[in-house]
Amino acid sequence: MRFALVIILTVLLAVPAFAGEFAGRVVGVIDGDTIDVLHDGQTERIRLNGIDTPEKGQDYGRRAKQFAEDFLAKQEVRVLAHGADKYGRTIGDVFLSDGTHLNKELVKAGLAWWYCRHSSDESLKQLEEEARDAKRGLWKDPVPIPPWVYRKLQRKQVPDVSDFDCPGQTVSRALESASTESLASSVIGNRRSHIFHRADCPGYGKVSAGNRVTFESIEAAEEAGYRLAGNCP
Numbered sequence: 001m002r003f004a005l006v007i008i009l010t011v012l013l014a015v016p017a018f019a020g021e022f023a024g025r026v027v028g029v030i031d032g033d034t035i036d037v038l039h040d041g042q043t044e045r046i047r048l049n050g051i052d053t054p055e056k057g058q059d060y061g062r063r064a065k066q067f068a069e070d071f072l073a074k075q076e077v078r079v080l081a082h083g084a085d086k087y088g089r090t091i092g093d094v095f096l097s098d099g100t101h102l103n104k105e106l107v108k109a110g111l112a113w114w115y116c117r118h119s120s121d122e123s124l125k126q127l128e129e130e131a132r133d134a135k136r137g138l139w140k141d142p143v144p145i146p147p148w149v150y151r152k153l154q155r156k157q158v159p160d161v162s163d164f165d166c167p168g169q170t171v172s173r174a175l176e177s178a179s180t181e182s183l184a185s186s187v188i189g190n191r192r193s194h195i196f197h198r199a200d201c202p203g204y205g206k207v208s209a210g211n212r213v214t215f216e217s218i219e220a221a222e223e224a225g226y227r228l229a230g231n232c233p
Contacts, residue, residue, distance in 0.1 A: 021080050026072040031056060032064025032111060034089065035072065037079060047089040048103045049082055050119030051112040052147045057154075057206050060138040064111040071102060110137025113146055141209035150205040156233070187215040189226045196221040201232040 024039030032053030035046050053064035080093040094102040106112035107124055110131040114124040132139040145153075188204055189196040191211045197204040198218065215221040218228070 021078065023076060023078050025076050026074055029065060029069045029072065032061065032068050032106060035068065035094070037077060037094075039079075044079075045089045046079060046092045046094060047085055047087075048106070048112075049080075049091045049093050050115055050121050050124050051103050051107055052115040053106060053112040054138060055147050055150050055154075058145065058147065058150055059141060059209055060111055063137070064106060067106065067109060067111050068102065071105060072096075077102075107131060108136075110134075110139045113138075115148075117148070141212075143212070143214060144209075145205045153199060153204050154202070156200050187218055187221045189213045189215060189221050189224070194226050195229045196226040197229050198232055201229050203229050203231065 022039050024037040024044070026035055027038045027043060028036035030036065030045070033048040033051055035048075036043050037046055038044075054061040056062065056065075076097060078095045078097075079090070080095070082091045082093075084090055096102070103112075104124065104127055107114060107127040108131060114121070114128040116125065131137065138144045187196050187198055188207050189212070190207045191213050193211075195203075196215065196218070197207065215224065215226070
């Protein structure tokens with residue numbers, strides 16, 4: 001009986017804290033919305049709750065990571081856990097000792113989207129609207145691509161209207177009323193290289209805001225003197 005109890009306790013201690021609250025020290029920043037926290041002798045990976053920062057290949061992806069690194073700087077933090085995602089990461093809200101909320105600071109700086117499909121937090125919605133109106137961070141781009149759409153494109157999947165169905169969230173004027181057909185046919189060109197990318201091309205979401213030009217079709221891009229990127233399927 002005692003041996004069985006020891007085994008059960010060992011297993012429980014080895015499982016990350018998927019509920020409740022704990023304190024620890026930040027020992028790594030993976031990207032803008034994912035960090036590693038050391039507590040109780042173990043390192044736990046935390047996926048910030050309710051937000052989604054640009055991916056590394058997107059504009060502002062590196063800035064979001066740098067913001068998190070500068071903001072945390074190996075500090076002691078408090079994590080309010082909300083379970084785990086499908087990758088086994090603890091979903092959490094991260095607070096500094098003075099109560100500053102990292103999740104909200106990223107949205108406020110225009111370096112994260114309100115991940116409305118996984119969060120009903122109206123305060124994140126409000127912060128996103130304020131950042132967008134002030135054109136902070138990624139909102140300087142007239143057609144910012146949500147990271148969940150970018151990931152879909154990297155998997156060679158075509159986004160559809162369900163990717164923009166969050167109540168009250170304005171993705172962008174260009175994408176807000178998009179249909180499956182218009183998303184599938186839209187083309188992004190690079191003013192500098194005069195190369196264009198279809199939605200299924202690896203570079204579709206990687207053209208910087210300053211060089212980006214959007215065409216309604218491949219024909220329109222070709223008529224403007226642009227050519228298809230060589231790495232498109």
